Amino acid sequence: xxxxxxxxxxxxxxxxxxxxxxxxxxxxxxxxxxxxxxxxxxxxxxxxxxxxxxxxxxxxxxxxxxxxxxxxxxxxxxxxxxxxxxxxxxxxxxxxxxxxxxxxxxxxxxxxxxxxxxxxxxxxxxxxxxxxxxxxxxxxxxxxxxxxxxxxxxxxxxxxxxxxxxxxxxxxxxxxxxxxxxxxxx
Amino acid sequence: xxxxxxxxxxxxxxxxxxxxxxxxxxxxxxxxxxxxxxxxxxxxxxxxxxxxxxxxxxxxxxxxxxxxxxxxxxxxxxxxxxxxxxxxxxxxxxxxxxxxxxxxxxxxxxxxxxxxxxxxxxxxxxxxxxxxxxxxxxxxxxxxxxxxxxxxxxxxxxxxxxxxxxxxxxxxxxxxxxxxxxxxxxxxxxxxxxxxxxxxxxxxxxxxxxxxxxxxxxxxxxxxxxxxxxxxxxxxxxxxxxxxxxxxxxxxxxxxxxxxxxxxxxxxxxxxxxxxxxxxxxxxxxxxxxxxxxxxxxxxxxxxxxxxxxxxxxxxxxxxxxxxxxxxxxxxxxxxxxxxxxxxxxxxxxxxxxxxxxxxxxxxxxxxxxxxxxxxxxxxxxxxxxxxxxxxxxxxxxxxxxxxxxxxxxxxxxxxxxxxxxxxxxxxxxxxxxxxxxxxxxxxxxxxxxxxxxxxxxxxxxxxxxxx
Numbered sequence: 001x002x003x004x005x006x007x008x009x010x011x012x013x014x015x016x017x018x019x020x021x022x023x024x025x026x027x028x029x030x031x032x033x034x035x036x037x038x039x040x041x042x043x044x045x046x047x048x049x050x051x052x053x054x055x056x057x058x059x060x061x062x063x064x065x066x067x068x069x070x071x072x073x074x075x076x077x078x079x080x081x082x083x084x085x086x087x088x089x090x091x092x093x094x095x096x097x098x099x100x101x102x103x104x105x106x107x108x109x110x111x112x113x114x115x116x117x118x119x120x121x122x123x124x125x126x127x128x129x130x131x132x133x134x135x136x137x138x139x140x141x142x143x144x145x146x147x148x149x150x151x152x153x154x155x156x157x158x159x160x161x162x163x164x165x166x167x168x169x170x171x172x173x174x175x176x177x178x179x180x181x182x183x184x185x186x
Numbered sequence: 187x188x189x190x191x192x193x194x195x196x197x198x199x200x201x202x203x204x205x206x207x208x209x210x211x212x213x214x215x216x217x218x219x220x221x222x223x224x225x226x227x228x229x230x231x232x233x234x235x236x237x238x239x240x241x242x243x244x245x246x247x248x249x250x251x252x253x254x255x256x257x258x259x260x261x262x263x264x265x266x267x268x269x270x271x272x273x274x275x276x277x278x279x280x281x282x283x284x285x286x287x288x289x290x291x292x293x294x295x296x297x298x299x300x301x302x303x304x305x306x307x308x309x310x311x312x313x314x315x316x317x318x319x320x321x322x323x324x325x326x327x328x329x330x331x332x333x334x335x336x337x338x339x340x341x342x343x344x345x346x347x348x349x350x351x352x353x354x355x356x357x358x359x360x361x362x363x364x365x366x367x368x369x370x371x372x373x374x375x376x377x378x379x380x381x382x383x384x385x386x387x388x389x390x391x392x393x394x395x396x397x398x399x400x401x402x403x404x405x406x407x408x409x410x411x412x413x414x415x416x417x418x419x420x421x422x423x424x425x426x427x428x429x430x431x432x433x434x435x436x437x438x439x440x441x442x443x444x445x446x447x448x449x450x451x452x453x454x455x456x457x458x459x460x461x462x463x464x465x466x467x468x469x470x471x472x473x474x475x476x477x478x479x480x481x482x483x484x485x486x487x488x489x490x491x492x493x494x495x496x497x498x499x500x501x502x503x504x505x506x507x508x509x510x511x512x513x514x515x516x517x518x519x520x521x522x523x524x525x526x527x528x529x530x531x532x533x534x535x536x537x538x539x540x541x542x543x544x545x546x547x548x549x550x551x552x553x554x555x556x557x558x559x560x561x562x563x564x565x566x567x568x569x570x571x572x573x574x575x576x577x578x579x580x581x582x583x584x585x586x587x588x589x590x591x592x593x594x595x596x597x598x599x600x601x602x603x604x605x606x607x608x609x610x611x612x613x614x615x616x617x618x619x620x621x622x623x624x625x626x627x628x629x630x631x632x633x634x635x636x637x638x639x640x641x642x643x644x645x646x647x648x649x650x651x652x653x654x
Contacts, residue, residue, distance in 0.1 A: 011453075015456075070469075071468050071469060072468070073468055074468045076468070077468045077469050080469070081384065081418075081469070082384070085380065085384055100453070101453045101454040102454075103454050108470075111465065111466070111467020111468055111469060111470070112417070112465040112467050112469050112470025112471075114413070114417045114470065115417055115418070115469055115470070118410065118413050118414065118417060136439050136442075136443060136454060137436075137439055137440070140435055140436055140438075140439040141436070143435070144434075144435060144436065149400055149402075149435060150267075150400070150462065150463075151462050151463065152460065152461055152462045152463065152465075152470075153402075153460040153462070154413060154457060154458065154459050154460065155454070155457065155458035155460075156456065156457060157453075157454040157455065157456050157457075158456055159456070160408065160409055160410040160456055160457075161408050161409070161456055162325045162326075162372060162408060162409045163342075163408075163450070164324070164325040164326035164329065164342065164343070164344050164345075165325070165329075165344070165347075165349050165352050165368040165371060165372070166213060166216075166217070166348060166349050166368065167216075167217050167220045167221070167342075167345075168349075168368045170368050170369045170372040172372075172376070173325060173372055173375070173376055173408075173409035173410060173411070174323065174376060174379065174380070174383070174409050174410035174411045174413075174414050175409070175410025175413060175414075175456070175457070176410075
């Protein structure tokens, strides 16, 4: 692991999030390992390019997972939202990751993918190593240059948390309880 | 929850707060210290902190200097992005706009993420009076709403409560068995509110920043409720003060990091939510409305003595370090914004005649200015407001007379000498306890003059030296 990924790992540890660094061919295996606590995991995935390249849908289906694909039309939305809220995990990619703070920039795109990273208790983020920058400022610089700023976006740094009762840290309020970042290392 | 009211007598309000305290260190005292400690640790590990703060301060200042142009740019982008703009000159107008959006959707409830501006306009009470149930979804706000209270802190609304308080509250209001375990209590709130999120027709969020260059509406959150209310319902309303405009996404990145640091001692909050446009696909909100609120802000903007207060990004750090806030907590201040920033913002918004004592609720120790991420000179602004109160002639007759006499004595050397000799004479005859100064001497001794004046000592010494 290089310095940058070590920095990322430290940042994620301090946020109670996890890092998996793996080769392209190992991505599905690594995902399955993290999903093994569920019998027949229900997993929502987005239509992002990297997830298609890695054949996540096929790999997880073959291993017995039920895949919740994005709804194609408005009539399916209600049903999809209900299922999504019961799903075990949501898998997305990200535009970039800032190592120092463990922050991932997710572009919601169109259709709106934001619910996949929000409703299930486990959020898996898969990116290629080239998407990792040192700082938030650098990540934003890249985003500004990418021509992809016209759209909804969210920066995620670890699992949802609160300290509203006596400043005691509690993980998993309204968003995911657990966040795992998978960095594809060439 | 009631419309934010100001206490008729601020001093009395503070006194009551002190009288009601127990021996146990109060939660807000402990909690403010915890937040500050984590922030200080991060700052000491961040060598560029001062530089970043200076840069962000400058950018906020420039944004306000160019507010008109930025508004024009922002509005054009909103129009392009399909965001519907509603401008509200005051609280009533804002409430009416929000109500009409809810009625159009046939919504009987409004899912809210944390927004101090909604407290400022008394939105919850207004909606309840019109048969609509506002539902706070930030855990702290949810707790204070169940207690029918106002938040006691800008970023930690329930910080005045102990875990037992929350446990008893949930037992009574939600009918669950008593527990004082924060993770258990949080789970209850998650479960209750998840149902609401899934069924919500309309959501309302606060706005930390709006980006002129792109039109992004930025909300900073840790719990994810800010994401829920802006992602799940068909209609989203963003309620923002008109001063919260920033130039670019780059500026947002820096402001956000300083905000996280100052508010909760984090390098980054869990979520930075950037709304751009309504969804065109099957899922996600189909309408985004912005309610742009003035409510006294343009008056502050036009006031060169006070308009620096508009740089504020509502991190609440000045509350955490304030020796007054740490003693009395947030509620005795009344209004919406407690602590040092409230001592400035409340009278600036409402006029000094509405909150004449707020600028005096400070020891002027300067801790607030020192910690402020956008370098607002709070003590200086408090002095300007104090001066304003004096100029308005609202001070007591006794105080006026006292200062008049002081001026008379101080302006002429012979008078000063006579007066201080007289005071020394009186002091020799009467004990300190016989010389009370109302208010001042309740907890202090009357200050004593030195036995001999400096001038006398100087002349004595000079004579001795000359004699040698």
